[in-house]
Amino acid sequence: MAVPTALITLLIGMVLTLAGLWVGHNVNLLPVDASSNAPVYDALFEVLFSIGTVLFLGIVGLLIYSLVRFRRRAGDLGDGAAIEGNLPLEIVWTAIPAVVVLFVGIYSYDIYERMGGMASFHDHSAMQVATQQVAYQSASVEATQDPPAERIWGGIGRSTQDGVSPVVLPVDVTAMQFAFIFHYPGPGITAGELHVPLGQPVRLRMEAKDVIHAFWVPQFRLKQDVIPGQPTLLTFTPTRAGSYPIVCAELCGPYHGGMRSTVVVHEPEAFDDWLKSNTPATLASASGGISTKSIA
Amino acid sequence: MTAFTPAELEPRSLQPQGWLKYFSFSLDHKVIGLQYLVCGFAFYLIGGALAGVIRTELASPMSDFVSRDTYNEVLTLHGTIMIFLWIVPVVNGAFGNYLIPFYVGARDMAFPRLNAVALWLIPPAGILLISSYFLAGAASQSGWTAYPPLSLTTPAAGQIVWILSVLLLGGSSIFGGINFIATVLKLRRPGLKLMQLPMFCWAMLGTSILVVLATPVLAGTLILLSFDIIAHTGFFNPQLGGNVVVYQHLFWFYSHPAVYIMVLPAFGLVSEILPVHARKPLFGYTTMVYSIMAIVVLGLIVWAHHMFTSGTPPWMRLFFTIATSFIAVPTGIKFFNWLATLWGGKIALNSAVLFSCAFIFNFVFGGITGVALAQVPFDIHVHDTYFVVGHFHYIVYGGSVFVIFASLYHWYPKFTGRLLNEDLGRLHFVLTFIGFNLCFAPQHWLGLNGMPRRVAEYDPAFTTWNQVSSVGALLMAVSTLPLLINVVLTAMRGQHAGDNPWNALTPEWLTSSPPPVENWIGEAPLVTEPYGYGEAPGTVEVNRLSGKDLWAQGKP
Numbered sequence: 001m002a003v004p005t006a007l008i009t010l011l012i013g014m015v016l017t018l019a020g021l022w023v024g025h026n027v028n029l030l031p032v033d034a035s036s037n038a039p040v041y042d043a044l045f046e047v048l049f050s051i052g053t054v055l056f057l058g059i060v061g062l063l064i065y066s067l068v069r070f071r072r073r074a075g076d077l078g079d080g081a082a083i084e085g086n087l088p089l090e091i092v093w094t095a096i097p098a099v100v101v102l103f104v105g106i107y108s109y110d111i112y113e114r115m116g117g118m119a120s121f122h123d124h125s126a127m128q129v130a131t132q133q134v135a136y137q138s139a140s141v142e143a144t145q146d147p148p149a150e151r152i153w154g155g156i157g158r159s160t161q162d163g164v165s166p167v168v169l170p171v172d173v174t175a176m177q178f179a180f181i182f183h184y185p186g187p188g189i190t191a192g193e194l195h196v197p198l199g200q201p202v203r204l205r206m207e208a209k210d211v212i213h214a215f216w217v218p219q220f221r222l223k224q225d226v227i228p229g230q231p232t233l234l235t236f237t238p239t240r241a242g243s244y245p246i247v248c249a250e251l252c253g254p255y256h257g258g259m260r261s262t263v264v265v266h267e268p269e270a271f272d273d274w275l276k277s278n279t280p281a282t283l284a285s286a287s288g289g290i291s292t293k294s295i296a
Numbered sequence: 297m298t299a300f301t302p303a304e305l306e307p308r309s310l311q312p313q314g315w316l317k318y319f320s321f322s323l324d325h326k327v328i329g330l331q332y333l334v335c336g337f338a339f340y341l342i343g344g345a346l347a348g349v350i351r352t353e354l355a356s357p358m359s360d361f362v363s364r365d366t367y368n369e370v371l372t373l374h375g376t377i378m379i380f381l382w383i384v385p386v387v388n389g390a391f392g393n394y395l396i397p398f399y400v401g402a403r404d405m406a407f408p409r410l411n412a413v414a415l416w417l418i419p420p421a422g423i424l425l426i427s428s429y430f431l432a433g434a435a436s437q438s439g440w441t442a443y444p445p446l447s448l449t450t451p452a453a454g455q456i457v458w459i460l461s462v463l464l465l466g467g468s469s470i471f472g473g474i475n476f477i478a479t480v481l482k483l484r485r486p487g488l489k490l491m492q493l494p495m496f497c498w499a500m501l502g503t504s505i506l507v508v509l510a511t512p513v514l515a516g517t518l519i520l521l522s523f524d525i526i527a528h529t530g531f532f533n534p535q536l537g538g539n540v541v542v543y544q545h546l547f548w549f550y551s552h553p554a555v556y557i558m559v560l561p562a563f564g565l566v567s568e569i570l571p572v573h574a575r576k577p578l579f580g581y582t583t584m585v586y587s588i589m590a591i592v593v594l595g596l597i598v599w600a601h602h603m604f605t606s607g608t609p610p611w612m613r614l615f616f617t618i619a620t621s622f623i624a625v626p627t628g629i630k631f632f633n634w635l636a637t638l639w640g641g642k643i644a645l646n647s648a649v650l651f652s653c654a655f656i657f658n659f660v661f662g663g664i665t666g667v668a669l670a671q672v673p674f675d676i677h678v679h680d681t682y683f684v685v686g687h688f689h690y691i692v693y694g695g696s697v698f699v700i701f702a703s704l705y706h707w708y709p710k711f712t713g714r715l716l717n718e719d720l721g722r723l724h725f726v727l728t729f730i731g732f733n734l735c736f737a738p739q740h741w742l743g744l745n746g747m748p749r750r751v752a753e754y755d756p757a758f759t760t761w762n763q764v765s766s767v768g769a770l771l772m773a774v775s776t777l778p779l780l781i782n783v784v785l786t787a788m789r790g791q792h793a794g795d796n797p798w799n800a801l802t803p804e805w806l807t808s809s810p811p812p813v814e815n816w817i818g819e820a821p822l823v824t825e826p827y828g829y830g831e832a833p834g835t836v837e838v839n840r841l842s843g844k845d846l847w848a849q850g851k852p
Contacts, residue, residue: 080576080641082830108671218746229534254364257751
């Protein structure tokens, strides 16, 4: 035995860590990123994937090694060593997972903060004002609404970045069995697909007519339930032009699998063209917008 | 037989004897345990057939195999049957009832009649549930979660039958839980201390605490839901001022602990199987006990991680993220302790050990994805997708069901006195392990890339991996055949096992196989060191050990 056990353990640990980092960095399991918080999400995913790979390979490696090394040889009817425990060892493997989950928890809190999930936690009044602005803008269209009494729930996403508050595009989303309807309170457009400009924050105010639905765009890494009786908010900034699926992610009835739509991210000029060609003055094209809504 | 058993001194029972007793209202915990096991397995086959319908439908991206309504009925029944009629009754009812009285040194459970009542609630509840598809016109279509308002708007008769059935099964579970707590705490043989009990007793104690604390909440919730359906009350109906998110809180207050109700007994069973076949003491007994209790406490305060995309306030998301992540710590301790139990042992690589080790493999994978899912930002993307479907099948199938199979190979000689065939056992293992991983590993990728769960149709871009998953499901279905053949052939003409084929030290092996009606002819042995394996100087050689020696050791 020329090589001490501690050195072998250290080397195996280093190889495992490198393997984990390599896998986390090079194995891509996610779809393209198309919103400002998708890269943030992907960074968290890489960290979790790396840690998970190290732990999984380490534990499974240890398991397979034990099964091979300590298998019962033919004719051996004896017992193994009478080891009933080892307190320092047990403290070590209590401490390591505790530190890992604490690190993961703090890191994911930071990620969540960067994605805007804690917005209303830190500055509740700001969130309230923001929601009331949206409500105010839509109030001209939906006269039945009662903004002060309304409580808007949860919803991830922030529209301000580094103190700069760009213009937010408000869109009212209505989910029903089995379609999403998008209403633009400013120009008064109603459409079956969500059209948004590249780089501008979009705030969805979502309401369900019948049962719970969920608004999910995998390429944005965002999901929010759409709940009857409780409007929810979702804010995102698209960063890549293209068309992406909008998927209902909450079982909502027999056609749940068909409840899909599309979000089209336009270049800003193209979005202005779309707005112009769809404003209600030309009613024909507005109804054309509705007819594009997905399968029912 | 020279000695009179207590049963023979009693007046002649009207209970059927012989094989008919397995169809009777028997009060014998061993008969009840096997009734749970066989009944659960029958429902496993039905639930598996329903899974086959789901995977056949998903082999193509269009909804073309069954109608959309039927598909939702199938997925609802699949989930409900597998949880409430297979895993919960088998890991708790079957192995709990069979083993716990042996482990505490008792002749039966604390409340034998309640025990039989708990068992006999299960077949009617299961038949009621399945018959709703044929009799009520439609079975429940709102998933095993039955979220309102969907559960208020889908066909009412099917939903009500579903609620009745789950209430009966929940009642059965509560009766069982009370019985286990009473048996472990009050029926211990004099001289046997709590910290000398086999680990499965601790697992069942922890599980039963969860059952008794959490199941009544589900029952209350479902009763309110049935009022909303029948009497048009508005507890959860937003049109009548109800709140749908409150239902989710109440539902998950039970249904997250339900995960631990399904896996904690499995943890206990693995803790019994590994030391016997590795010929080593269970590593870290005390930390294992504390880990179980930590899981029980933490398991009760993590439910809202199922609701990160519902309307929950940010502080709640943060709290439940941290609480959920920390469950990984006691769970991790248990896994490291099992690895340490194997380390330096003399491991027999038989079917029981292979299934137990595959359980470690699967559960570590499911645990890692579980810690990832606990992180709110991670969950926001993959919640309600096939990633979650993959994750929880790694926990409940890769975890609990693999352990059920391991336990079957380990305790079948105790049940029948015959050893299951090892070649068929290994074939069963290989098919199950490959089929399971082929079926559920690709689902993680599907979820990450945009496939939601509970859909009958999907983006054609996902076809290939769905087909791989369906092939895996087919292999899992085929893997049942060697098991069934093995069990039937062995029962008829298998190799005789003797009383203690594994040279185990836990008390269920210190009697004949199968055991007599009241477990021991004579007094129950006092086993203070159920894991006393190992070649420490001064111990009796295991081959020559008998219950009498152990009993004698316990005397001053």
